[in-house]
Amino acid sequence: MAGLEVLFASAAPAITCAQDALVCFLHWEVVTHGYYGLGAGDQPGPSDKKSELLPVEWNSNKDLYVLRYESKDGSRKLLVKAVTVENSMIINVLEHGSQQVSDLTLNLNDYIDSEHLVDFHRVYKNSEELRSRIVSGIITPIHEQWEKANLSPHREFPPATAREVDPLRIQPQHPHTSRQPTWYVDIGTVRGGTWQSKVSSAPAFWPEDQKKSPEDLEGTKEIC
Structure with missing residues (x-):
């Protein structure tokens, strides 16, 4: 999981709870699928910048995390919201262009060891399963729906000529050929x-x- 340890090290001083650690993992997974982080909150701000690191004040609200992303080619923008409900985290992702939404609910205790929040090698549990659930529950549905929304659903046909569409046009009559009696x-x-x-x-x-x-x-x- 190249890059996650570096990301965790940069964010570690601000990680104080299980949901912080999970959002850090989520951010890394989104970035590895071709996105930059833009900033925190619903609306763009003066401090926004494209980065692979977590933005400033990314965990100022421990009950609601709101992060914005943009694909590296600039074609897609994501709004990610993660809500803490007891021991679970509900993640909601909106792709602005297609207005497609995907959801995922994770149990914090299944993936985060709250006793070792500052130890990267012990804080995450079942990391491969966590990665798989994020990809199948969020990344893949968003990408599939975006691709469908951008496919051309119609076929192009050449325009009809006036001769083809004239309702008064009389079809040519073919003369009957003479037949000999049987x-x-x-x-x-x-x-x-x-x-x-x-x-x-x-x-x-x-x-x-x-x-x-x-x-x-x-x-x-x-x-x-």
Whole structure:
């Protein structure tokens, strides 16, 4: 966890409670995901500056921590609020551009050893789990929603021409091609002295004098 020890050392003189130590860890995780700290409080102030360190007066209120961040490429701004409720800390993050919000609740006793607040090597417990929960509960949802909000949801189509949209345009009529009449032949069979007709289309090579219409070929005929 490169950088966390240096950050903790710079903030250690001001860390006096478990929630201070947790916010220090949270700040480090946000910074490692491509952000600079801007300052404390909801609104920009004259002392604001981009920094990887915690801003001045970052823990002046032990019940409510308010920190502002900006991504290193300047495309995103975060407002982070952490509220202490008994032995828990409720963290709320707002991304200004997309107005997306993510929330996370952490039990202080699960991750902070209040008996060793000044000892970096003993103050944090279950550090990898804490990192995972911050990333999955705050960082990833904010980034995913921001990316979705900035994707173009529509496809571009070329403009229609006047010919394509003219409601009075008459579609071209295709002339019907002439068709030759269909001729048939009787290919029936003889059963008990009676010719039983079976009508079938005549192939092209069939003699013309044997081609007839279906009506002429219906029924049965006595053979003499």
